[in-house]
Amino acid sequence: MSSIPSSAARQSWAKTIDAARREPVTITEHGRETVVVMDAALGRRALEALEDAEDARAAREVQAAIDAGEQTVPLEDIARELGFTLD
Numbered sequence: 001m002s003s004i005p006s007s008a009a010r011q012s013w014a015k016t017i018d019a020a021r022r023e024p025v026t027i028t029e030h031g032r033e034t035v036v037v038m039d040a041a042l043g044r045r046a047l048e049a050l051e052d053a054e055d056a057r058a059a060r061e062v063q064a065a066i067d068a069g070e071q072t073v074p075l076e077d078i079a080r081e082l083g084f085t086l087d
Contacts, residue, residue, distance in 0.1 A: 001023055001024045001025070002019060002023065002024075002025050003028055003033070004016065004025060006027050009025075009027045009037075017037070020039060021039050022039075023038075024037070025037045
């Protein structure tokens with residue numbers, strides 16, 4: 001991943017966009033990373049992967065609670081509270 005100062009990114013925005021289509025570009029301000037510019041398809045895939053990882057972590061936490069014998073709420077009770085019926 002390449003890195004450029006924000007002033008250079010502004011001065012040559014078209015080049016920054018072209019570079020970001022090939023690989024993510026980190027833009028820095030005062031030497032600190034502030035944002036990343038990347039191809040839109042890569043960004044969508046990255047967000048989907050992050051969401052999948054968060055879902056998997058949450059599922060592991062719930063499974064650990066169930067395995068530890070913590071009290072759970074039956075799905076039927078949740079559905080009833082939300083006004084749904086389960087078939």
